[in-house]
Amino acid sequence: MLTSKQHELLVFIDARLRETGVSPSFEEMKEALQLKSKSGVHRLVEALVERQFVRRLPNRARALEVLRRPGQPVVEGAMGGQAPVSRTPLADVTDMGAARARLRPEPVVRARSIPFVGRIAAGLPIEAVEDQEMLDVPGTLLGPGDHFALQVVGDSMVDAGILDGDFALIRRAEEARAGDIVVALIDEQEATLKYFHREKGMIRLDPANPAYQPQLYLPSRVRIQGKLAGLLRRY
Known part of the structure; x- marks a missing residue:
């Protein structure tokens, strides 16, 4: 269950990624949610990461990926622990077979x-x-x-x-x-x-x-x- 602010931030991040392909900055998140400081944004992002709604992309500045929408399940990962159903922003997963297919290694990127x-x-x-x-x-x-x-x-x-x-x-x-x-x-x-x-x-x-x-x-x-x-x- 997400709080209203966590849900609002998740929707904002996803919309910006779909529009520009770039994660919004913490300053933009602060303004969008009308928060007084960026420390509040940091706490909201950490909560979304812990709940597996977003993840940080390594070796990339201000890079976040939306993993799932509220209500989407998570499935057991191959190495144990929890892995998100989808590795693409807010992708719909209709059954467990599709979920496991999305957990396969990604192809080499040209x-x-x-x-x-x-x-x-x-x-x-x-x-x-x-x-x-x-x-x-x-x-x-x-x-x-x-x-x-x-x-x-x-x-x-x-x-x-x-x-x-x-x-x-x-x-x-x-x-x-x-x-x-x-x-x-x-x-x-x-x-x-x-x-x-x-x-x-x-x-x-x-x-x-x-x-x-x-x-x-x-x-x-x-x-x-x-x-x-x-x-x-x-x-």
């Missing part, structure tokens, strides 16, 4: 090559570099559409799980909604990775680090080039 077009600031804007190299990316990190990769420079998006040196996987787009993490090209010269908002006829680009201030621009100065679809990190 890589996709996408353009690597340089660096992007997660701090103050820097010049967008156009190197046009290619980067091999696991296909599971990319949804439909045209994609490119940029390497993150700076720490202004750390609270969104985006670190200096990460490779941001960007789905090309020319429009964005409030709360999207976007690549914004400013004055056709400088690119930055930020949360997108509109404020009193201006474009506001918000960091995810309290050490940085939001940036305000006239709409004519800002062009959206894409939205964050995933992250790669090397160790």
